[in-house]
Amino acid sequence: MSDHLPRFGDAPAGPSSTLDPDGRLAIRRLLPGTVEDAWSALTDPAQTATWFGTWRGDPATGIEVQMDAEEGRPWMEARVHVCDGPRRLELETGEAGDPWVLELTVEEAGPGWTAVTLRQRVAEAEAAEMIGPGWEFYLDRLVASRTRGDVTAIRFEPDYVPGRCDHFRALYPAT
Template sequence: MSTPSLPADGPSATRAADGRLAIRRLLPDTVTGAWAALTDPALTATWFGTWRGDTVTGIEVQMLAEEGQPRMSARVLACEAPRRLLLETGEGDMRWVLELRVEEAGAGAAVTLLQQVDEAEEAAMIGPGWEFYLDRLVAARTGADVAAIAFEPDYVPGRCDHFRALYAAT
């Protein structure tokens, strides 16, 4: 399989037909390998964080790339292995529903993250973070240096305007 490169020149996010934020990354994996990178705790620890708990009653995720390595709760709403995972994370005003889709793409697999975003400032806050983490996923799966991916200034503030523009005046 060929090795995809990280997005070189900036954000690649779009709005899906239903208005959700959509961010897609190509991996040098089979669909099964990409699914494992999203769901196996040993593999998620290489790019996102560790998790523990029960997928039925809830899991706790410790985000390893965030300052202070915070923990967040998550609940699996739907799981159609190895193609679709629907998660609910957070609480109250910070409650998000995330959909992760995996599909064949050329000689590898594509992972698409979808999240409902309602306004430009919300998009400017959320989008760069998910691009950061998905680029870390690509780095982990291609053998690149995950730690070399810098959130600031490359993602924030570097990509915020792109996300604002996706949701401006809609």
């Protein structure tokens, strides 16, 4: 990957992208600061606007998120299923027939560090090879936003696609 990606200095175990024991894609990133700081970065519209996109609406009835890094800056609908701050957020996006259920968890990772893990059930390698790099891209933008890095310098292509596609494809056993 390129040199512009976030650096972690003396952080505990760094970024990782794996399948968790439940078979969900799990992408972990470390942020400096407290659990509460990380929770704000994930849920405060002013902060999400710096790395993902702004959102509007009422979490109890549904929100819309404008994805800043996507072509045309589209709005996507999301429904919040669980908001157990400052530790767990579960939401659903996508079409009714093919929803994405995303779980974000926040936990202490060592003195001065917090781990954010995004989990999503992805059924097959062909989907994971694009979904995984996409979430890594956004989570690395989150890290950059929290470490005063240049969020706009993080490029989806070629660093994440095709750069990380093989990694995610390899997580799935050949059938």
